Amino acid sequence: MNVTRQAQEILPVQSRGRGFYDVTREVAEWVGGTGIGIGLLTLFLRHTSASLTVQENADPDVRADLADYLAEIAPEDPARYRHGIEGPDDMPAHIRTMLTQTSLSIPVGSGRPLLGTWQGIYLIEHRRAPHRREIVLHLLGE
Numbered sequence: 001m002n003v004t005r006q007a008q009e010i011l012p013v014q015s016r017g018r019g020f021y022d023v024t025r026e027v028a029e030w031v032g033g034t035g036i037g038i039g040l041l042t043l044f045l046r047h048t049s050a051s052l053t054v055q056e057n058a059d060p061d062v063r064a065d066l067a068d069y070l071a072e073i074a075p076e077d078p079a080r081y082r083h084g085i086e087g088p089d090d091m092p093a094h095i096r097t098m099l100t101q102t103s104l105s106i107p108v109g110s111g112r113p114l115l116g117t118w119q120g121i122y123l124i125e126h127r128r129a130p131h132r133r134e135i136v137l138h139l140l141g142e
Contacts, residue, residue, distance in 0.1 A: 002142045007034040011135040015050070015125035018089075020063040023135065024120040028112055030137055037111045039141015043104045043121070046134045049093035050125050051100035057120030070096045070126070093126035100124060108141055 009030055013021055031041060045052050056062040074095035078084055081091035104121070107114045115121070123133055 004140065004142055005034075005036055007036060007137075007139045009137045011137055013123050013133045013135060015123070015127075015131050015133060017128050017130055018125055019067070020053075020055070021123045021125065022057065022120050023123055024057065024113075024115070027121050027137065031108055031113055031139060032111050034139055035111075036108065036139050036141040039108045039139055041106045041108050041113055042136075042138045042140075043106070044136040044138070045102045045123065046136060047102070047131075048097055049090060049127050050123060050131065050133050051097045051102055052104050052135070053100055053122050053124060054104060054106070054115065054119050055122055056118050058118045063122070070099070070124075073099070087128075089126075089128045096124070096126045108139060 011023065011026055011030065013023060015021055027043070043052055055066070074092040076088050076092050078088045083091045083094070113121070123135065125131060125133070
């Protein structure tokens with residue numbers, strides 16, 4: 001008899017400023033520790049100026065090119081935006097978050113996230129200053 005179970009945790013991530021932060025290992029360790037072998041993992045970022053992505057983990061140039069592209073389509077230019085109370089990098093960070101994702105769904109099998117060979121899970125910090133971010137991890141399965 002299969003019994004559906006749930007597990008939930010908040011994963012804190014301390015950024016050092018703008019960039020991609022690989023959280024794959026931390027997420028995989030948490031999944032493995034839940035005792036749930038098969039299911040669906042949901043990750044939800046509790047912020048509006050950072051985001052989540054599944055992206056290539058082999059060549060760091062991919063992440064650098066993505067960061068350059070996001071900076072190009074949502075540049076830091078205070079003359080372009082009304083919202084500026086939190087600094088010139090805040091409104092571009094909101095736009096970059098809107099264009100990316102704040103939640104991910106990843107299948108789990110054999111007690112681990114079923115990512116592809118070259119895939120990693122990243123928090124993307126869109127602000128220049130360091131921030132403490134929180135990712136809610138929720139696993140539903142058996």
